[in-house]
Amino acid sequence: MATTKLGFVVQRPGYKSENPKLALTHAIASQSVEIYLQDGDLVTADIAFIGDGVLNCIKGQKAVENYDLNSTESHIKMALLLDLNVLVCKEDLDRYGLSESDIVIDAPEFGADMEVKVVPYSEITQMMEEMNHLLFF
Amino acid sequence: MGKLTIGCFASLVGSTNLDFAVKLSAAAMEKGHKVDLWVSGNGTMISLKDQRAFKDYSSLEKPLKELMAKGLNVTACEACAESRGYHADHTLEGVKRFSMDWYLGSTFDADRVLHIGGE
Numbered sequence: 001m002a003t004t005k006l007g008f009v010v011q012r013p014g015y016k017s018e019n020p021k022l023a024l025t026h027a028i029a030s031q032s033v034e035i036y037l038q039d040g041d042l043v044t045a046d047i048a049f050i051g052d053g054v055l056n057c058i059k060g061q062k063a064v065e066n067y068d069l070n071s072t073e074s075h076i077k078m079a080l081l082l083d084l085n086v087l088v089c090k091e092d093l094d095r096y097g098l099s100e101s102d103i104v105i106d107a108p109e110f111g112a113d114m115e116v117k118v119v120p121y122s123e124i125t126q127m128m129e130e131m132n133h134l135l136f137f
Numbered sequence: 138m139g140k141l142t143i144g145c146f147a148s149l150v151g152s153t154n155l156d157f158a159v160k161l162s163a164a165a166m167e168k169g170h171k172v173d174l175w176v177s178g179n180g181t182m183i184s185l186k187d188q189r190a191f192k193d194y195s196s197l198e199k200p201l202k203e204l205m206a207k208g209l210n211v212t213a214c215e216a217c218a219e220s221r222g223y224h225a226d227h228t229l230e231g232v233k234r235f236s237m238d239w240y241l242g243s244t245f246d247a248d249r250v251l252h253i254g255g256e
Binding site: 006017018019025028029032033035045135 | 238243
């Protein structure tokens with residue numbers, strides 16, 4: 001039995017490119033990876049939003065209304081439902097004048113118990129050090 | 138010898154990131170390493186067959202075929218390909234198509250993972 005830890009680091013704003021959404025969909029795919037592994041082996045996914053990437057977390061996104069697309073917000077909520085660890089950099093939120101009240105924190109309507117954690121960058125670097133591999137989006 | 142998993146999300150035309158990923162795959166295989174190449178997002182463009190080579194645009198069908206013949210394992214994200222109209226019958230022979238969990242599965246026993254994001 002072994003576990004490979006992947007850290008998904010999102011640095012780019014949403015909708016300008018496909019990267020943030022692909023980060024989330026690939027991280028969510030950790031929930032079905034077992035079909036490629038031996039019994040007991042795991043691949044886990046932690047997600048961190050840093051830099052301009054914190055803009056992906058703004059709540060109230062109208063992607064369905066404007067583009068008929070699932071929003072990045074809904075993907076973050078799905079990640080919470082699947083108990084993925086989602087971190088958002090506090091310093092970068094501050095840089096944009098944003099606070100916890102401006103971003104997705106929880107997803108009770110999805111039945112999620114997990115919450116987004118707004119943390120100092122030092123905690124994100126600590127998370128990154130604990131990972132086996134980092135994937136930057 | 139080790140295993141390298143490369144994920145590339147950049148398009149075939151518009152950047153040279155896929156060119157780099159293929160050249161790196163070749164270099165790693167030359168040294169005896171196993172290489173898995175995952176293409177997702179716009180990167181799935183490399184999975185199309187019948188690419189016409191012009192000098193002003195990247196065309197990787199020929200080197201990709203040569204590397205696959207030597208054991209390069211190439212898989213394209215099926216949903217990303219389908220969303221772009223790249224259907225199974227457009228796919229280069231030898232390129233597999235799976236969902237995103239294939240990439241994560243490949244990282245499990247990889248010695249190194251090199252992730253090259255999209256544009």
